[in-house]
Each structure stands twice: as C-alpha cells, then as structure tokens.
Amino acid sequence: MKQDISKIQQKKIEELISKGKRMDGRHAHEFRKIEAEINVINKAEGSARVKFGESEVLVGVKLNVGEPYTDSPDEGTLVTSAELLPMASEEFESGPPKIDAIEVARLVDRGIRESSFIDFKKLCIKEGELVWNIFIDIYPINWDGNLIDAAAFGAILALKSAYMPKLTEKDKVDFGNLSNKRLPLTENVPITITVNKIGKSFILDTTAAEEKAICSQLTFAVSKGDDKELHINALQKNGDALTEEEIFEMIDLGMRESKRFFDLFEKITEKKEKKE
Amino acid sequence: MAEKYKRTDGRAYDEMREIKAKAGVIKNADGSAMFSFGDSIAIAAVYGPRQLHPQHLQDPSKCLLRCTYDMLSFSVNERKKPGPSRRSTEISYVTGKALEPVLQLDAYPNTVIDVFISIIQADASTRCAGINAASIALANAGLPMSELVTAVSMGKVAGNILVDLSKDEEDYRGEKIKETTDIPVAYLPRSDKISLLQLDGRIKVAELREAIKAAKKACLKINEIQREALKKIKE
Numbered sequence: 487m488k489q490d491i492s493k494i495q496q497k498k499i500e501e502l503i504s505k506g507k508r509m510d511g512r513h514a515h516e517f518r519k520i521e522a523e524i525n526v527i528n529k530a531e532g533s534a535r536v537k538f539g540e541s542e543v544l545v546g547v548k549l550n551v552g553e554p555y556t557d558s559p560d561e562g563t564l565v566t567s568a569e570l571l572p573m574a575s576e577e578f579e580s581g582p583p584k585i586d587a588i589e590v591a592r593l594v595d596r597g598i599r600e601s602s603f604i605d606f607k608k609l610c611i612k613e614g615e616l617v618w619n620i621f622i623d624i625y626p627i628n629w630d631g632n633l634i635d636a637a638a639f640g641a642i643l644a645l646k647s648a649y650m651p652k653l654t655e656k657d658k659v660d661f662g663n664l665s666n667k668r669l670p671l672t673e674n675v676p677i678t679i680t681v682n683k684i685g686k687s688f689i690l691d692t693t694a695a696e697e698k699a700i701c702s703q704l705t706f707a708v709s710k711g712d713d714k715e716l717h718i719n720a721l722q723k724n725g726d727a728l729t730e731e732e733i734f735e736m737i738d739l740g741m742r743e744s745k746r747f748f749d750l751f752e753k754i755t756e757k758k759e760k761k762e
Numbered sequence: 763m764a765e766k767y768k769r770t771d772g773r774a775y776d777e778m779r780e781i782k783a784k785a786g787v788i789k790n791a792d793g794s795a796m797f798s799f800g801d802s803i804a805i806a807a808v809y810g811p812r813q814l815h816p817q818h819l820q821d822p823s824k825c826l827l828r829c830t831y832d833m834l835s836f837s838v839n840e841r842k843k844p845g846p847s848r849r850s851t852e853i854s855y856v857t858g859k860a861l862e863p864v865l866q867l868d869a870y871p872n873t874v875i876d877v878f879i880s881i882i883q884a885d886a887s888t889r890c891a892g893i894n895a896a897s898i899a900l901a902n903a904g905l906p907m908s909e910l911v912t913a914v915s916m917g918k919v920a921g922n923i924l925v926d927l928s929k930d931e932e933d934y935r936g937e938k939i940k941e942t943t944d945i946p947v948a949y950l951p952r953s954d955k956i957s958l959l960q961l962d963g964r965i966k967v968a969e970l971r972e973a974i975k976a977a978k979k980a981c982l983k984i985n986e987i988q989r990e991a992l993k994k995i996k997e
Binding site: 529547548550571572573576623662 | 834845883
C-alpha cells in the first residue's frame, strides 16, 4: 500500500520539478534552512547538531589510544559509523547497519580521509606502538532526506570542535579530563554535496519524499587544496546511468553550492573560538 | 551507621538535579519527548499503534508494546560500541514493563506500539530519564493513558539515602562503607503503584522503605514537570 502512495507522490514530484517547482516552494538548487551548533554533547570530545529543514542529525567524535595499523605505524586512525535509528523515521528498522547506513558512513569517511583534513602523522604518540584513534559516529534524529550532506557537515564541525583528552602516565586516556589541544586539522576542509537528477532536472537538498523520485545521484566531497582551488576528493554515483555532460554539469552545480558550506563552516567554528 | 557524606554538587539528599522536559522533539514520530536529569539526557519517540511484522508476533487479544533503549556511542566517557548489548536489552525490557500498566493495549489488537529511547548524554539515572521521556512521548502520541509514568533513581551512598544519583555519586567509595546501592523506581502517581523496581548493592528493609518513600515524593515533582511539558505543546 505504501508503495502505491509513493508512486502517486513520485509522479506529482516529477511533474512539479519538470515545471521548475518543488513541493515546499523551493527552487531546484535551493537548500532548506540550515542550522548547526557545536559542542552539544559534553561526554564527546567533539560534537555537532545539524539541521537541514526538518532533517536533523547528531554527530559525535570520540578519541582513544591504540596500536597503529601495521602498514602505517606512524599514523593515527579514523573509524566512521552511522546508525539509522528507527526513532528518526518509520522507514528505518532496528538491527545491524544495512547498506544505507554503511554508505553514509563510507562517504563521510572518504571525504575526510582523502582531503587530508586530518593530519594523521600528528596523531602518532609512539611509532609502531601507540596512536590516537578517532571515532566519528553519526545518528539521524529526525530524517527528512539528504542525510549524507548533513552528516558530512556535522562530521567536520564535530572534528573542528573537538579537544584532545589528556593521557595518564600509563598512556591511557584520562576520560573527562580534556586538554586545551585541538585535533591536528589542516585547511583542507572537505564539503560533501549531493546532486540529484529527477526527471531531467538537477536538484539539491532533497526531502524524504523527493528521494523516492530520484533517478540518479552524484555525491562528492570537495576541498580547497594548497593552491586554493577546489579539488574533488571522493565521488559516488547512484541510480541510473548518466552521460558525461550530465556528470560535469552536476559537478559544476555542486561546486558552486559548496561555497555556502565553506562560509558557514568558518562562521560556526570562528564564533566558537571567539567565545573562548 | 551512615558516614557523613557531602554530595559532589552540593545538593540536599532529597534534591534532584535540574530537570528539563520537552514534548514534540521528533517530527516524524507520532509522539516524542526529551527529558533530562542534569547531564543525563534522554530522547524518546513513539511510533504506532501500527502494523506488526513479523506476523507471528501478532496477538489478536492486544497490542504489543515494544521498547528499545540504547545509548549513543558518544554519550559516555569511553566510546560505547554502537548497537544493542545485554545491558540495553534488559533495560528495554524493564522499561516496557514500567510503561505497560498505564496503556490500554487491548484496544489495538494485532498491532505494535514502538517506543525508541536514545540516551544522547549519560550521567547515571539514564533508564529513569528514558522512562520519563517515553511516558511524555506516549501521551504526546495521543494514546489513551490512565496516568503518566514517572521514574527516579534512588541510591544509598556511604549509608545515606539520596535521590537522583549522578555518576560521581554512583562511583563514590566511603571510608568504611564502600558499596553504593542503586535503586531505580518507576511510580504511578494516580494509582499509587510501583511499576519498576530494581536494586543493586546492599540495603536493609527499613532503608529500602525510606528510599521508596523518598522516590514517591520526587516522582510527584517529576509528574508536574511532565504535565507542564505536555501543556506547553498544546499552547
């Protein structure tokens, strides 16, 4: 029954979009109202709450120490997970992470890792023995589409807001006792944008209802390299096949829109630093 | 004999931490709420009554109340591995039993009411914060309830009966009296009944009696705050 309703809705959404309109009155490339705050969970070393319209996500950063991977003995590690809490939507079910949750976590992880936003070498405590482990955990609280963009933005805010905990003499983390040291982050802030194709139009920041009508999707992370030019760090195509022209049109659109997120990231994290 | 004990945050023995409650925090849910005791913050969402899958769980005589309690990985000092554990499974079960008596489950045969509780920040008493949030969320979902369920955790620290323990207090070790007793209580204020009672530690009957008495008193205050939260959303 649910399927039928969504089919009707899907048609309606496609019809509107072909006329350049959307259900909530936005134009095709317009984002919903974005709200973001950092340091919202005091047990997490870093945290952020991000809202895109009614889509709300909570991201936390936890730190611990452990052995490095054998292939990178002088680098810290990063683990990103997402759990699609059934609390956040009727469509999410309890149980071990399914492909949707894994994909969100993987995309967020790749954007951060490949942009070199984290200086992993500076997370080494004793080469081959002890390094910092960073855990990013993503939880949607109320899901109304575009989880990846919101989660990725929450993740970089949570990393930027984090303080390193102190270590005891035995090299264990002294939890709850934070130093004033920040994570070793670079200027290469990764911004993740998803461009969707519905019918023949490209639209941004889809709602849950709109996501049912998506034909194809391109998600990518961009960052400014040392030359201040935008680079693509991670990319993933979903859904129907796309032409080369379409792909580059989508990338152009996403890159243009990434500016607002770079600015917003500066604004939110700067405000915090002034307060200190 | 009790040792002299000063509460870490200077509270009186019968004083709870600051309580905050808000209804309607998750738009997708049929009902939802946030409830906090100091730094312990719970959010709860209610979905249902709705169709129950798998079908073999359906009961033609009543609705199934299915509670799921969990802590977010970053809600505690050392990261908790995401996903359910033996602890969260047990708490989910006792939470359901605490809430069930106030609901009219036989009105919705073959269906399920799902209650999801997430602890987003933990500083002890999380199951009680969860029950209080869930109770507001159930009312917010418009389900007929005979009354609201209220819960508070009582404790015995260094021989003294305290209300609403924080994590520091739970971990306190006195000079002579080392053990701390932890007693979560859920109370139904209108029918004057107790729907959840657990205990870990060491306590005399007279002390338990004192603890339950104090819990009831605290729960009446919590009940007021829950009602306020529900009234606010109406306005």
